[in-house]
Amino acid sequence: MSYPFAEIEKKWQQYWEQNQTFATGEDFSKPKYYVLDMFPYPSGAGLHVGHPEGYTATDIIARKRRMQGFNVLHPMGWDAFGLPAERYAMQTGIHPSITTKQNIDNFRRQLKSLGFSYDWSREVDTTSPDYYKFTQWIFLKLFNSFYDTAQKKARPISELTIPAELQGEAKKKERENFIAGHRLAYIANMPVNWCAELGTVLANEEVDEWVGKGYKVERKPMRQWMLRITAYAERLLTDLEHVDWPAGTLELQKNWIGQSTGALIRFDIVGATPPQYQIEVFTTRPDTLYGVTFMVLAPEHPLVDKIAAESAKAEIETYRKTTALKTDLDRQLDAAKKEKTGVAIGAHAIHPLTGEKIPLYIADYVLMGYGTGAIMAVPAHDERDYAFAQQFGIEIRQVVQPRESAAELPVTEDGVAINSPIFEGLKTSEAKAKIIAHLEKEKLGERRIQYKLRDWLFSRQRYWGEPVPVSFDEDGAMVAEEESALPLLLPESKTFQPAGTGESPLANLPEWVNHEKNGRKLRRETNTMPQWAGSSWYYLRFADTTNKERFASPEKEKYWLNGGVDLYVGGAEHAVLHLLYARFWHKVLYDLGYVTSVEPFKKLVHQGIILGEDGSKMSKSRGNVVNPDTVVAEYGADTFRLYEMFMGPLEQMKPWQSKSIEGIYRFLGRVYRLYFGNTNSEENAPAKPTLNAKLLAPPADEKAVLKVLHQTIKKVGDDIETLSLNTAISQMMIFVNEAYRVESIGKEAATAFIKLLAPFAPHMAEEIWQALGEKGSIALAAWPQFNADYLVESSFEAVIQINGKIRGRTELAMGISDADFESAARGVDAVKAALEGKTVRKVIVVKNKMINFVV
C-alpha cells in the first residue's frame, strides 16, 4: 500500500458527517452557487463508473466555490419511480417501494464512499409522498390553466373567456368541453403502441425489443392524458438564447421543436352537397401551388369517411388496417425504399387558383400528427410526392426552374417560378411572399409557422408512478382533487399485473378507484404519471426540501434559483426530453408566478461516456463493467476521483484504463510522501506519521518556488472554471515534481498547494491540512489568491525563425525592443550563417517570444 487511504478516507468521511461540514449556508446576504447533478435512477445494479464522472466534476467546483466564500447548494436525490422496480415486483411480488429503498441505500453508501460534498439533509426521493405531493400539485396547476395566445402565457382556467353562446345551464356540457379543450393537461385519444398479449401500452423505445421477441404491437387510439407543451413551442425555441449550453444540445432541442414557416392553404371538395367540406394543408413551399396534381390525406384523417366514394370504402378499410399494424421500424424501411403505398378515395378537390379537379388519396407517408394531416402534393418538387406520382401514374408538372437547368426532377432546391401566372419569373423566396399575400387577400389561406413538437403523452398504464389527482363522475365530468387534499397516495397493492384492459394495475383496486365526494360517486383516474414527471421539477425542491406547504418558499426559490441552476451536469442522453420537459414546467410555473427565472438551467455540461477497457460500451454481457466499489477498495476514493478527472476532457467519450489508475495512485502516494516523508513499507510506517520537516524548510530559491506555486494557483483555478480538470491535475503534477526536485518549498507554498488539491482529493487534503496544524476543515479554508507579480520573468528564450523554420534560439531580456531583438537575432551564429548572401525582405517580431526573417 502506497499510502493508508482506507484509514484516512473513513476518518474524514466520519468527520464531515459529524461536523455537518457541507450543510448548505442559509445566510442570504452571501452570493449563492447552485451546482446540480442529474439525479440517478437507483437501479439494482448500483453505481457504475459513469455516474461519478459528472459527480466528481460538480463536486470539485462546489468545493472550490465554498472555499471562495459562496453559499453552495450541492444536493443529491433519487429519480426512483420507474419500470425496472415494477417489473421486479411483477416477478417476485416484492413491493417496488422495498426494492427502491434498498437500491437507494446502496447508492447513498456508494456516493458517500467517494467523498462527495453533498448536503445529505436535502436528499429528495421522487417516490416519497412528501415529494410527489408537489408533483401532483404542479399537475393540478397545469390542469387548471390555459395558454393565452394573445399574452403568450399561461393563465388560471378561471380567467378563460367563455363564448356567449356557451353560457347558461343548458350548455353546461358544451361549456365543460370548451374549457377542457383549453387546459394545459387534457385527455385525448392518441394512437399508442398497444400490445394485446402483454396487456399494456409500450413506449416507442420498447417496441423494437418486444417485436423482436415475437410479440405483435399495433398502433391503436387510446384515451390518454396529454400536456399541451406545443403551446410553448415558440418560447422553448427562442428562450434557448438565454442559456449557456453545448452547441450540439441547443441544436438537438431546436430540431426537436422543429420550426418551419410556410402557409396554410384551403382546398374545397368537389361536388359536395352541403355541408361544403374543405381540406386544409400546410406547406413550406406555397410557391409550388401551381404544381399541385394530387392531394394526400393521412389514412386516419377524419374527413376521409365523409367524402370518400362508396366504391372505395372497402379498400380504404383494408389499407387502414395494414398501416395500423406497421411499426415505426416498418415505416422507416418504407421511407428508405422510396416505395409508396396508398388508395385513391374517389373524391376530388378544387385547385384554389386554377379551379382544376385534383384527385384525393390516402397514404401512410402523410402523418396525422404533423401539420393538418393532409398535404398538397407537388411531384415535380418533392421526392415523396414524386415517388408516389410515378407509382400511381399521376401527372408531374414542373413550376420551379432551378439554376442548373439540366437538373433532374424532382427539383427540391430553390429557383425561379415558371408556369405560375401570378408570380411567373420570381425567385422562390419572393414567390413565397407573393403567393401568401395573394392567398390572404382572397381568403384562401394564410402564413403559418408549424412545429414538429407534439404534445407530451403524460399517462402510463403502470403501478409505480404518481397517481393523477383527477376523478370522473358518472357522466364522465372531470373532478380535480383539491390542493389541500394532496398528496393523493399511491395505494398499497399486492399484485402489479396490468388490468388487461389497457388500464393500469390500479384499476384492479376498486376500493381505491371508487370513492365519494359530497355525495357524488366518483371513479379515480387509474393511469399514473410518466417517470419524467418527478424529474421535471426536482431542482426546485432542493431549494427547500422540508417545506410542507409549498414546493419551496418564495424567498428560497428566489435566492437559489436566481438566474436558474448555475451549473447542471449530466448525460447527453437527456439532451432533449428531460431538459425540454423541465423547461416547459418551469415556464408554466413562471407564468403563474411561482418561479422567478425564465430558464431553469443556466449552464449545462454533458460528461462523456466512459467505455470499457476494450473500447466498447460497458455492459454486463461483455463483462467489461467496472464497479466503483472495487476501485475504491483497491486504490481509495481520492485516486478514483482524480483518475476519472485525469482521463481526458470531461465531455469526451473515453475508455477506462486500469494501468493509468496506477499512475494517479502513484501521484497521490508521491504527494503523501512529499508531506510525510518516505514512510516506506507498512511495517515501518509510524502510527502517527510526522511531517517532512525538510519540505517545510525555507527554500533555497524562494522566487522559483513562488513562481511555480502561482503558476499552479492560476492554472488550477482557471481550469476548474472551464472544467478542464485534466490539465488542472497535470499542473499539480508539475508542482509536485518541482517540489521533489527542490526538496524544500516552505510552509506557505506547502499550505497553499494542499488547498488546490483539496477539491480533487479531499480526504488526503484534510489529513495533510490537519498535520500542518491548521484548524477546522480544509473544505472551508480560503481559496489561494493568485499574484501575477511572482510570474514576472527578467528574460525569455527567443525563438528565431527564417521563413517560418526555427534556425536558432537565444536568451534575451524581457521587454526588449523590436530593433534590439532583431540585431540580437542576427548575432546568433546559426542565423548568421543561414542569412548569408540572402536578402531579408521582411522581419516579424512577436514581443517577448520570437522573430521571423522572411528572405
Add this chain to the structure above:
RNA sequence: GCCGAAGUGGUGAAAUGGUAGACACGCCGCACUCAAAAUGCGGUGGGGGCAACCCCAUGUCGGUUCAAGUCCGACCUUCGGUACCA
C-alpha cells in the same frame, strides 16, 4: 438522407494563429536491494548522422498567412442524434 461532434506518438492526451506532443501510461536505462517489488533519478514521435545538427510528421487534397493541429473550401473515416415533418 439530414443535423451535430471528433480524427495529433505504442496508449490517454496537451497546445490565446507564434518552439507540436505539456502531464501521465507503457517501454528502456541507472540508483537502492542478495534478488524482486516499491521508491527515486534519467531517456523515449519517425528517419538520417560519430556529432553539432538535418529532414519528415497533427485523417486526405487544396487555399489564406511572414507563420496553420488551430482559420477557409472540398473530400475520407469514426462516433452520436434523427428520420416519409409536407
